[in-house]
Amino acid sequence: MNSLEAKFILEACRSGDLDASDPKIAEALQAMESDPELAQWFAASQELDRAVATKLKAVPVPSDLARRIRAGETATTAPRRWRRREWLALAALLVLLAALAALWWPALKFQFGPANFAAFRSDMADFMDQRWDHTFDLSDSDFAKIRGWLESRTEPIKVDIPLTLAASRTYGCKTLKWHGATATLICFVPEKAGTVVHILVVDRRALTNDPGKDPLLARVADWNSAIWSRGDKVYLALTTAEAGKLNGCL
Numbered sequence: 132m133n134s135l136e137a138k139f140i141l142e143a144c145r146s147g148d149l150d151a152s153d154p155k156i157a158e159a160l161q162a163m164e165s166d167p168e169l170a171q172w173f174a175a176s177q178e179l180d181r182a183v184a185t186k187l188k189a190v191p192v193p194s195d196l197a198r199r200i201r202a203g204e205t206a207t208t209a210p211r212r213w214r215r216r217e218w219l220a221l222a223a224l225l226v227l228l229a230a231l232a233a234l235w236w237p238a239l240k241f242q243f244g245p246a247n248f249a250a251f252r253s254d255m256a257d258f259m260d261q262r263w264d265h266t267f268d269l270s271d272s273d274f275a276k277i278r279g280w281l282e283s284r285t286e287p288i289k290v291d292i293p294l295t296l297a298a299s300r301t302y303g304c305k306t307l308k309w310h311g312a313t314a315t316l317i318c319f320v321p322e323k324a325g326t327v328v329h330i331l332v333v334d335r336r337a338l339t340n341d342p343g344k345d346p347l348l349a350r351v352a353d354w355n356s357a358i359w360s361r362g363d364k365v366y367l368a369l370t371t372a373e374a375g376k377l378n379g380c381l
Contacts, residue, residue, distance in 0.1 A: 133311070137162040141173050167264075168308055186224040248342045248365060252358055254309060255331045255367055256351045263316075267303030274301045277317060288315050290332050291361050295380045296321055299328075312337035321380045324372040328380055331367040335360055346381050348374050357381055 137159040163170040193199075269280050274297055281288040281304065288306070299321040307314050314333040321328055335341065342365060346357035354369040355377050370377050
């Protein structure tokens, strides 16, 4: 079960209403154990459910509601005026929803925004600055071992790294989800750069356009970047090294 399938199932589960005996729900919950971003999304979704439920419970039910329903009150009946308490409860709910939307927008954009190579470059810079917890799925200084581990996965990931980088020491690698595709982070320490060069790789089919075979250099946030395609993959380099040193590693 992939991330999108798990979200589809978990979206139907309200806060405190998880039936782990259901095979599909159990599979979706298990998917969260290996997908931190899915787990973070589900926790936020459940928190919103609880917040909305709390605010709705705070709105008083009209004492004559049952009578009006039984009497078949029509839509032409003049609505009664809301009391100040009800308006305040509604206003508080709207403020809460606006705050949650502002909080979740970066995560939603990361999953569902326009999937062109400029968006990939921007989102990966944001991931490195704000989302990465500086952990690896595999920590190793030997790129050959990292390459072997990536190719041995259930869904093999084959990468074609420039020779200068491939001959360098590494810190490790990590996989993450971007627009439903698997992106791969590999951190190199090439002597020519004098600092870490982070390489992020995604399938070419995950993008709506192609950056081309020649690396496109650009400044994004606090990073010097280069992006290019090779085979069925698109590669993005992010580093704090000077642009000229980055170019010399590609």
